[in-house]
Each structure stands twice: as structure tokens, then as C-alpha cells.
Amino acid sequence: MKYMIVTQTFPPRTGGMQNVMDSISKRLSIHNETHIFPDHYLSKDYSNSNLNINIHNNFSMKILRPFIKRILLKLFCKSDDVIICDSWKSLNAIPKNINKINVFAHGQEFLSKERKFEKIKKSLSRASCIICSSHYTANLIDKLKITDTKRIVIPPTYSLEKLSKEKKNSKKNSIVSLLTICRLEKRKGILPVLRCLSNLNRNKLLKPFRWNICGEGLDHKEIKENIRKLNLSDQVFLIGKINNNSKQKFLERSDVFVMPSYKVNDSVEGFGISYVEAAAHRIPSIAGLDGGVTDAVIDSKTGWCVDPLNQEQLENVLKEAINNKDQRQ
Secondary structure, three states, X not given: OOEEXXXXXXXXOOOHHHHHHHHHHHHHHOOOOEEEEOOOOOOHHHOOOOOOEEEOOOOOOHHHHHHHHHHHHHHHOOOOOEEEEOOHHHHHHOOOOOOOEEEEEOOHHHOOOHHHHHHHHHHHOOOOEEEEOOHHHHXXXXXXXXXXXXXXXXXXXXXXXXXXXXXXXXXXXXXXXXXXXXXXXXXXXXXXXXXXXXXXXXXXXXXXXXXXXXXXXXXXXXXXXXXXXXXXXXXXXXXXXXXXXXXXXXXXXXXXXXXXXXXXXXXXXXXXHHXXXXXXXXXXXXXXXXXXXXXXXXXXXXXXXXOOOOHHHHHHHHHHHHHOHHHHO
């Protein structure tokens, strides 16, 4: 038996799904021969001597890629092989005679206009198993009324390594360290937090804190301007893009992870792997309520789930998270 990874999302491109497909491929290759069918060029260096991975690059134009993948799969895929697709779109590349198909479902892709529902339903009906990132995603799948297809919920934490039970950072610092690692976009809830922190600061209701915001995105300029306008330049810092080594250092030195995300139009957090990364470092999170985040953050146990658009609620959570060390622990 071999694993066939059919994907439109894969490194060196960056993102949550790219990390999921990368880690799935590497871990499966430990046990079985694994073949990757990416949508872009993937260097043969990716398949090093420690990985039992074969790469099938596709150099065709976008409209022809599913057709080329279908031909390659017919050549390399046997009856006992298992197909793993990154989303319903990749099912278009699977030959009709293959039926051992597992497909990931994340959430956001099922918030499209209704005219797409039948197309999505038709594709997913071919799958043997739909692997949902959260119960929120599973509920969206249920609305499609797909019969004869197994549906399971598995959080996409495949890329996380086991860490020591003890938090490495034992600093005794009077300044509470807040951390955000994300794409800088509206639904991550950064702007509502800035407004709340400014108000709490003005009324002298917070202990000293420092907030490091790591990442890039379309909202960078607006966030930077708000930091200045709200008189937070001495406490809130835009770090920019960071690598994995820097990310580990920030996590080890932080006290609270802050990302109270919410739904904006058809954009929503399907799960939120960042919250689990923080929890692995014994850091509680301030999260939202929309999408699959309540699977990733257990309210009042591994963090706080709050409506970031309710200023009073968000301010109360920020006060508790920053001022109450015992509660954080």
C-alpha cells in the first residue's frame, strides 16, 4: 500500500494547510511509500534520504493541472493505495476508478455562495472519508446532506511536536508578555484588542504589559496607525514575519496568546492551530467564538473564548488575563 497526496497547498508556500499537508506527508512516509502530486514545482531536495517520498511535479497551466494529475495517478496508483486530498477541489484530479479517498475539510471553503454547494457536494460524495478540522466544520458538512460517506473530526495538529510538561521560561518579570502570531487581517481581532487596551490603560486598570504582534498582512498599515493613535507605541510592537526558531523563542517567553478571531463575511477560523501551539507551551489564549476556535480553546480551562466585538466582555477578559497570574496558570 502507498499513500498518494493530491494537493493544491504545499510548501514552500506558507500557510496553515501547507503545514498540515507537509507534516502529513512526512509522517506517513515513515511507514509507507508516499507520493506527492503538488500544484507547483517542488524541489527534489524536499525528498531527502530520510523520507520515503516521491514527487510528481506538474508544469502545466492551471486549467490543465487536474487532467495531468489524473494521468499520473492512473500510472502510479494501485487498487490498494490510499488517496489523501487537501480539499474538495483536489478531488477533480482523481480518476473515476479510485475509491479509497480521504479528503480534508477545514470550514471556510463551505461558506461560499449556494451556487457552489452542488459542485462541492458532488465532489465530496466521491470520498470514502471526510476529515473535518473541527465540529464547526462537521456541522457545515452535515448541511450538504452527503450520504454514504464517513465523516470524522480530527484537529489538524499533525505538525506539532510533544514538548516538556514544564514551561521552559521561568522568568520573574513584572511585565506581562502578550503574543500574537497570525496573518494581519481583520478577522484576527487585533483592532478591537488595541481599542480595549487603550481604554484600560487610560483608566489605569492594567498591570504593565508588552504585546508582540508577529506576522504580515493587508491590515499592517491600519494596525500600525491605530497603535500610534491609541498611545500604545511603548507597549505594542509589530515584529513582522518570523521564522520557526524565533517563534519558539517568543512562545517560551510569553504569558498570554491573543487572537480573538471572529467571522468577517465568508472568512472564519476553521480551527486555529496557533492556539494549540500556545497551549503546548503552557500559554493560555484569548480566542473568539466563531468558527472552530472553541474546539482549539477550552473556555475557562485553556483560555478565554469571548466576543471581540463586545467591548465590555473583551475588556474584562483582558483585565483578568493580564492582572491575574493565578488565573493564567
